[in-house]
Amino acid sequence: MESRRRSFLKIAGVSALGLGLRPVLDVFASSGAQGDAPQVLENEKALSAKQWAMVIDTRHIRSIGDIEVMMAACHRIHNVPLLANKNHEVKWIWAERFKHAFPAKAHEYVNEKLSDLSLPVLCNHCENPPCVRVCPTQATFKRPDGIVSMDYHRCIGCRFCMAACPYGSRSFNFRDPRPFIPKIDSHFPTRMMGVVEKCNFCAERLAVGKMPACVAVSGGILTFGDLEDPESGVRKLLKSHYTIRRRQSLGTGPRVYYII
Amino acid sequence: MNDKYKIYTGLFIFIAMVTFPFWYNLGKAAPVPEIKLSEKAKAAGACVRPVAYMKTQHMTLLDAWRDSVVRDGKRAYVNGSGKEFRMSLTDTCLGCHSERAAFCDRCHNYVSVKLDCWNCHIDPKENA
Numbered sequence: 532m533e534s535r536r537r538s539f540l541k542i543a544g545v546s547a548l549g550l551g552l553r554p555v556l557d558v559f560a561s562s563g564a565q566g567d568a569p570q571v572l573e574n575e576k577a578l579s580a581k582q583w584a585m586v587i588d589t590r591h592i593r594s595i596g597d598i599e600v601m602m603a604a605c606h607r608i609h610n611v612p613l614l615a616n617k618n619h620e621v622k623w624i625w626a627e628r629f630k631h632a633f634p635a636k637a638h639e640y641v642n643e644k645l646s647d648l649s650l651p652v653l654c655n656h657c658e659n660p661p662c663v664r665v666c667p668t669q670a671t672f673k674r675p676d677g678i679v680s681m682d683y684h685r686c687i688g689c690r691f692c693m694a695a696c697p698y699g700s701r702s703f704n705f706r707d708p709r710p711f712i713p714k715i716d717s718h719f720p721t722r723m724m725g726v727v728e729k730c731n732f733c734a735e736r737l738a739v740g741k742m743p744a745c746v747a748v749s750g751g752i753l754t755f756g757d758l759e760d761p762e763s764g765v766r767k768l769l770k771s772h773y774t775i776r777r778r779q780s781l782g783t784g785p786r787v788y789y790i791i
Numbered sequence: 792m793n794d795k796y797k798i799y800t801g802l803f804i805f806i807a808m809v810t811f812p813f814w815y816n817l818g819k820a821a822p823v824p825e826i827k828l829s830e831k832a833k834a835a836g837a838c839v840r841p842v843a844y845m846k847t848q849h850m851t852l853l854d855a856w857r858d859s860v861v862r863d864g865k866r867a868y869v870n871g872s873g874k875e876f877r878m879s880l881t882d883t884c885l886g887c888h889s890e891r892a893a894f895c896d897r898c899h900n901y902v903s904v905k906l907d908c909w910n911c912h913i914d915p916k917e918n919a
Contacts, residue, residue: 569840571859571878572867674864682861683911715913717881723910738866 576740580757582658582677583732584786586768589650591752598626598651601745601753605730608744610721612704612711621702623730624653624745632777633789650789651745651753654679654700654730655777658784662692662701677758677786678732688725697778698785701729758786824901827893835887839868839876853880880912889916 573579592598605611605624612621629648630637637645660679663671670685671692693701707724715721719735722728733743741747746755756763765788768774774788832838838845840852856878859865868876877883888894891914899906909917 569871570869571855571863571865572869572875573865574867577864577866672862674862676864680861684857684861717913717915720881720911720913734864738864 574738574740578737578740578742580676580763581759582757582786583656583737584677584756584758584765584788585653585732585746586754586765586774586788586790587651588752588754588768588772588790589648590790591750592648592650595626595649597750597752598649600748601651602626604744604748605733607714608716608719608736609731610708610712610716610719611728612708612721613713614706614708614711619705621704621708621728623702623728624651626650627652633775635778635780636775645791652698652700652777653745653787654732655698655783655785655787656730656732658786659782661695661697661783665691665695667691674734678734679729680731680734681727681729683720683722683726683728686726688727690727692727697781697783701727703727821901824897826897827890829887829889829894831889832887837872838887839870839883853884856880880908881915885915891916 602622602624606613606622609623611623614620626649629645629650630641632650632652656677656679658677660671660673663673663679666672667689668685668687670682670687671679672682673679688703690703693699693703704722704724704726709715709721712721733741733745736743743753743755746753754764754768756765758765760766768790769788772790774790776785776788779785840848845852856868859868860878866878868878870876879886885891891909895906
């Protein structure tokens with residue numbers, strides 16, 4: 532066919548019209564399909580925050596028993612195994628001596644109250660979490676509400692996160708944990724051998740409008756709330772008390788504060 | 792061609808061994824498994840999505856549920872007919888399909904798909 536200026540312009544015109552039609556058709560197509568497409572929503576009762584945080588008022592801790600109550604509540608609902616061998620131990624929240632939790636702040640002549648004190652320690656849900664940075668599979672990630680969470684489906688058990696976490700907040704399942712769970716709670720999965728696990732700030736309880744398990748049983752020792760809301764309980768406590776954080780100088784931005 | 796017989800014997804043995812699985816299993820094809828619906832599932836009448844979709848796409852749906860719950864923290868699923876479900880394998884899926892052996896395992900064993908769901912997720916029956 533002989534190529535003429537006239538026929539070229541015709542074809543170009545029709546092509547331009549066709550390209551212009553596509554977005555219009557797309558709009559019609561999507562508006563029709565939206566009607567019965569399934570939707571994914573958040574629970575209406577879910578508690579939400581811009582940045583979850585915790586304040587631990589150590590002045591109210593009378594004995595290590597207060598901490599054991601929190602440990603028991605957490606470990607029971609999350610199917611955390613109870614392993615006698617310290618090397619295999621799995622823990623989400625546990626008790627630590629002051630000198631071990633705050634090694635830079637303790638010294639040999641520290642006052643008697645502090646040298647005897649045990650305090651609850653858990654994942655600090657850091658602002659700048661090193662565990663998230665090193666995870667090669669993005670199994671550990673930071674949620675928009677500040678919770679440092681894990682997707683156990685993706686964890687390959689490389690334990691980089693355990694090396695990266697300066698708080699020892701992560702435990703590795705060296706053994707199949709199931710036989711060591713005192714009583715399995717069927718509403719929460721267990722883990723399997725070869726994955727790392729950690730505290731999740733009770734994301735599954737927040738999703739149904741409940742406070743974290745440790746906070747619920749703490750009798751006022753623990754306060755949980757939104758760090759970015761000036762009216763929240765944690766902000767009020769932070770405003771009126773002197774608080775410290777674990778290994779603050781490392782720059783991880785821990786979100787668990789201690790009133791000493 | 793003095794080795795004709797040796798070669799043919801060797802070839803025959805080779806072909807017989809290679810085709811062994813075929814003729815050994817001839818006529819012994821396992822019957823297509825029948826899924827047994829639990830009473831509760833029968834009573835409910837409908838699954839989260841239409842049955843045809845669930846038959847072919849349940850793994851995609853479960854993956855999408857997992858990512859939504861774990862990553863986005865969104866745990867409520869509203870299907871096409873407006874019914875809401877809590878996205879939970881143990882509570883929602885197994886709550887209805889309570890016979891794991893008769894529902895999940897039968898088909899997966901037949902097609903030789905190894906499930907690792909139960910390494911972590913709990914089959915309520917198993918722990919009853």
